[in-house]
Amino acid sequence: MTEHTEHGVRLGTVQETLLIPLYGRAVDNRKPDAILRDTRAEEIVASIDYDFARFDGLPSLTGAVLGTALFDRWVAEFLTEHPSGTVVELGTGLDTRYERVGNGRARWFELDLPDVIDLRRSFFTDTPRRTTIAASVTDPAWAS
Structure with missing residues (x-):
């Protein structure tokens, strides 16, 4: 397991892979011709x-x-058609999609394994429109 001492969270080997897309977004954000603009990813990587x-x-x-x-585009299109819809992100990791495409009206649920959610809660706070869920996607109890 990997210890992230600043936040006191331990990630298993599989969960550790969530750092690759986070870092990719941070590196991309530094480019003048960035595909995404994700300053939050840079902040998280730095911490x-x-x-x-x-x-x-x-x-x-x-x-x-x-x-x-691509997923940002699909979610943005969905929210254009259903502005008060519900977005469920499975395996959310340290994704910042809510910050990038959220419209302030949709309801978001962000699901990942408990150790990932522990780390995620170091950076994101639940709100009435945004809820993190610590569970395995294979456990049907999370959807209740």
Whole structure:
């Protein structure tokens, strides 16, 4: 397990992969021709005690940013058609989609494993429109 001492959270090996798309968005944000604008990702990366440089040069960084941009577009289109709709992000990790495409009217649920949600709560606060859920997607109890 990896210890993120600044936040006192431990991530398992699988959960640790959430740091790749986060770092990809932060690196992309620094580019003049960024695909996404995600200053929050940069702030989060700067505050986590972790050697993100190990991900430098990985093709998955660009792939993660492109995938994020595609999902952002789909969610934005959904919210255009259903401005008071509900968005459920499964495996939310440290995603900042709510900040990027949220419209202030939709209801958001962000689900991930308990250790990931522990880390996530270091950076994001639940609101009446935004709720984090610490559970496995394979556990049907989370949807109740």
